[in-house]
């Protein structure tokens with residue numbers, strides 16, 4: 151699939167100013183993206199649950215100006231900390247959205263999840279920004295709804311890889327796979343060929359350590375380059391995708407648990423065996439995992455975990471077991487959560503437009 155698909159084709163209309171507000175969720179990978187080639191091309195296919203409650207709300211205000219400028223506001227406060235990443239994003243996408251440079255921008259963004267909770271805001275943040283930009287493009291170019299989503303995903307990827315999956319729900323796949331029609335390294339795709347049990351799956355995120363990560367995902371991806379197990383890992387992921395799609399379709403929760411927990415532990419095993427090596431799990435992460443295994447065997451509740459590149463634990467389970475799991479958290483897991491904090495979330499539908507005004 152060629153990237154020329156995303157070239158801007160103006161329809162001649164000019165918009166002087168306006169504002170576009172969108173909402174975009176975070177996502178949690180089941181088969182993990184860990185390793186990439188320039189520019190933002192994944193070394194294996196990944197698949198994620200799109201979340202619902204953990205999301206970013208972004209308003210893109212734009213007004214025609216002789217000079218391109220970005221003013222960034224996070225939680226109503228002027229922010230310079232995230233500006234370099236946003237500027238890098240605009241540099242990478244400039245050939246695909248030339249129209250944006252005719253405006254000065256005020257980007258206002260806020261997250262529903264607690265600030266510095268250890269939950270990556272780059273996936274929801276970049277997908278929200280990209281989607282808002284493509285909404286503007288839809289006014290001044292000919293784009294179908296599918297093209298809007300694919301281009302938003304394509305741009306999101308250039309901000310942060312996993313962000314390209316947040317555009318779509320209830321699940322999303324990113325990265326070419328020989329068995330998945332239309333899968334692409336350049337943008338994500340929606341995936342919904344799943345059994346009912348997975349359509350309302352829950353994700354309760356235990357905030358084990360809310361501190362800043364010692365090693366960023368971007369650095370972690372880089373360490374896969376000369377990693378001794380890289381090739382085996384990439385082919386394992388391709389294989390796990392295949393097995394997971396079957397489990398999702400069949401409603402096979404046991405296979406789902408086996409594949410996703412192994413993926414989470416493999417991700418962290420890659421970190422522990424890279425050069426330099428590092429550990430992002432904390433004591434509470436390991437204690438929680440052991441408790442989950444104990445409880446699953448004892449109570450016969452199909453609860454499992456996954457991890458992202460941090461210490462927090464995502465508890466995954468069918469909706470039917472919500473009350474039992476919440477009791478279990480209160481009784482056994484809350485001691486491992488910083489300030490007793492956890493976030494209840496579930497599978498969701500992807501990015502959406504809240505409102506738009508044009509002049």
Ligand code: DP6
Nearest residue numbers: 179182183310311312367368458459
């Ligand atoms: C462990 O998407 O944050 O969450 O592309 O460098 O921004 P960049 O990395 P990022 O990496 C996410 C890694 C992961 C797994 C996943 O979400 O698939």
